[in-house]
Amino acid sequence: MKICSIGAGYVGGPTMVVIAEQCPEIEVEVTDVNEERIAAWNSEKLPVFEPGLDEIVKKVRGKNLTFSTDIDEAIRTSDIIFLAVNTPTKTYGDGAGKASDLTYIESAVRRIAEVATGDKIIVEKSTLPVRTAEKIRRILATNRHGCNFEILSNPEFMAEGTAVEDLRHPDRILIGGDETESGQKAVQTLVDVYAHWVPREKILTQNVWSSELSKLASNAFLAQKISSINALSVLCEHSGADVDEIARSVGADSRIGPKFLKSSVGFGGSCFKKDVLNLIYLCEYAGLTEVARYWQQVIDMNEYQKHRFARFIREKLFGSLRNKKIAIFGFAFKKDTNDTRETPAITVCQDLLEEQAKLAIYDPKVPEETVRRDLRPYPADLITITQTPYEAAEEAHAIVILTEWDEFIALDYEKIFKNMQQPAFVFDGRNLLDLNRLRTIGFEAYGIGKPRA
Ligand code: NAD
Ligand code: UGA
Numbered sequence: 001m002k003i004c005s006i007g008a009g010y011v012g013g014p015t016m017v018v019i020a021e022q023c024p025e026i027e028v029e030v031t032d033v034n035e036e037r038i039a040a041w042n043s044e045k046l047p048v049f050e051p052g053l054d055e056i057v058k059k060v061r062g063k064n065l066t067f068s069t070d071i072d073e074a075i076r077t078s079d080i081i082f083l084a085v086n087t088p089t090k091t092y093g094d095g096a097g098k099a100s101d102l103t104y105i106e107s108a109v110r111r112i113a114e115v116a117t118g119d120k121i122i123v124e125k126s127t128l129p130v131r132t133a134e135k136i137r138r139i140l141a142t143n144r145h146g147c148n149f150e151i152l153s154n155p156e157f158m159a160e161g162t163a164v165e166d167l168r169h170p171d172r173i174l175i176g177g178d179e180t181e182s183g184q185k186a187v188q189t190l191v192d193v194y195a196h197w198v199p200r201e202k203i204l205t206q207n208v209w210s211s212e213l214s215k216l217a218s219n220a221f222l223a224q225k226i227s228s229i230n231a232l233s234v235l236c237e238h239s240g241a242d243v244d245e246i247a248r249s250v251g252a253d254s255r256i257g258p259k260f261l262k263s264s265v266g267f268g269g270s271c272f273k274k275d276v277l278n279l280i281y282l283c284e285y286a287g288l289t290e291v292a293r294y295w296q297q298v299i300d301m302n303e304y305q306k307h308r309f310a311r312f313i314r315e316k317l318f319g320s321l322r323n324k325k326i327a328i329f330g331f332a333f334k335k336d337t338n339d340t341r342e343t344p345a346i347t348v349c350q351d352l353l354e355e356q357a358k359l360a361i362y363d364p365k366v367p368e369e370t371v372r373r374d375l376r377p378y379p380a381d382l383i384t385i386t387q388t389p390y391e392a393a394e395e396a397h398a399i400v401i402l403t404e405w406d407e408f409i410a411l412d413y414e415k416i417f418k419n420m421q422q423p424a425f426v427f428d429g430r431n432l433l434d435l436n437r438l439r440t441i442g443f444e445a446y447g448i449g450k451p452r453a
Pocket of ligand 1: 006007008009010011012031032033034037071084085086087104105107108125126127128156157158159160270271
């Protein structure tokens with residue numbers, strides 16, 4: 001059997017790498033139109049940073065795993081084709097700012113329709129609006145070789161930073177297929193692939209529409225949990241309650257659960273905002289105004305959280321940031337990834353730059369050019385990228401923690417304090433540090449939803 005993916009990004013890459021690792025007898029090919037990305041997958045420096053990924057790639061690349069830009073050949077020779085292209089929020093026309101842009105999916109599917117000469121199973125791995133399989137089916141029907149295509153929905157639930165662990169030990173694998181005989185046969189084929197390493201009871205099968213919508217629903221629920229705890233963080237700050245204690249007591253109820261209750265400067269990443277917006281769009285399209293409004297609030301709360309954090313920093317720094325050096329610790333949207341898509345750091349930094357603060361930014365994995373690209377068009381002389389957090393904090397008025405990198409916990413804050421402007425502030429947007437310890441050193445230290453000293 002041969003499997004290929006169209007799309008070698010954060011999902012297509014790691015997903016295929018783990019399939020190749022777990023199914024040595026299956027040939028796996030990862031393809032992309034982006035030559036630079038494929039070259040990076042074939043090099044020593046992979047385009048995606050994920051703990052544990054390098055080791056697996058080294059083990060299977062060149063054996064049953066290859067990376068290539070020859071998409072047509074991969075389509076022709078594969079039995080199963082995973083669509084793992086990006087589905088960003090539309091920026092133009094009807095639905096701009098909310099609906100998913102399906103341009104990339106459509107062009108990948110058109111390519112399959114054009115070049116396939118045999119029967120194939122097409123797997124929706126990208127996150128898609130419910131009923132996309134219908135559109136895919138119509139495009140595939142233009143194939144001139146009379147091929148039979150079965151379309152399955154198999155959304156991905158891995159999170160960045162823990163992709164390898166999530167892919168090796170998923171909570172569940174979801175496969176949606178047609179209830180026809182050939183549809184069910186295709187479902188079984190994909191079940192058999194995952195059954196190489198995933199216990200059978202964790203492989204859920206359902207109809208295509210449920211599977212497509214389950215993915216949007218899952219991300220909406222997760223994002224909603226964060227917005228709920230963040231909404232409470234504001235009340236904590238006004239009442240002396242501690243948001244982490246609230247999360248501990250609320251999360252101890254097994255009906256709620258302890259995960260995804262970490263209050264923060266806001267959620268980031270390429271999917272939560274995009275997928276909730278897509279859900280809102282689908283509701284509006286169906287005329288379900290109240291439902292759309294319900295989910296809109298999840299997004300609004302997140303925007304509020306990011307901006308109110310930046311506003312708080314300005315207020316505490318005596319109302320003026322102009323020419324003040326501020327050290328930014330962390331730029332990625334979460335720890336253990338080099339991804340900055342929709343990172344709250346962009347919004348917070350932009351707000352601080354609007355006030356003409358001078359930012360010294362340190363992140364252990366995000367390259368300088370990415371930070372500079374993300375903060376364009378703010379003047380380059382307001383932004384310095386440093387090689388260490390110590391350098392960033394030198395002579396700064398404040399440290400702002402925007403990513404929960406482990407290395408920030410163990411820094412020598414006594415040393416940092418001595419080299420900062422006084423009074424020296426810490427604004428912990430991830431509730432990573434022990435604020436009382438920082439206060440003992442002399443810092444004015446603030447967290448999200450934390451009692452004020
Ligand atoms: P990405 O931007 O990192 O990768 C997508 C890749 O597809 C790019 O390399 C792009 O060049 C390629 N591509 C686009 N059109 C193509 C075409 N016609 N032919 C060949 N290659 C093409 O995106 P991603 O983060 O991997 O996300 C992909 C999908 O998976 C999205 O729908 C996303 O919502 C979903 N998803 C992402 C995550 C995540 O953690 N990033 C998790 C679950 C699901
Ligand atoms: C998220 C989901 O967790 C995955 O299941 C899903 O597959 C993926 O989106 C997707 O569809 O792309 P991801 O965005 O990679 O994964 O990372 P998360 O761990 O969910 O974190 C998202 C954001 O929420 C980060 O900025 C993180 O810091 C923040 N977060 C997370 C919190 O602020 N508090 C929490 O308790 C958890």
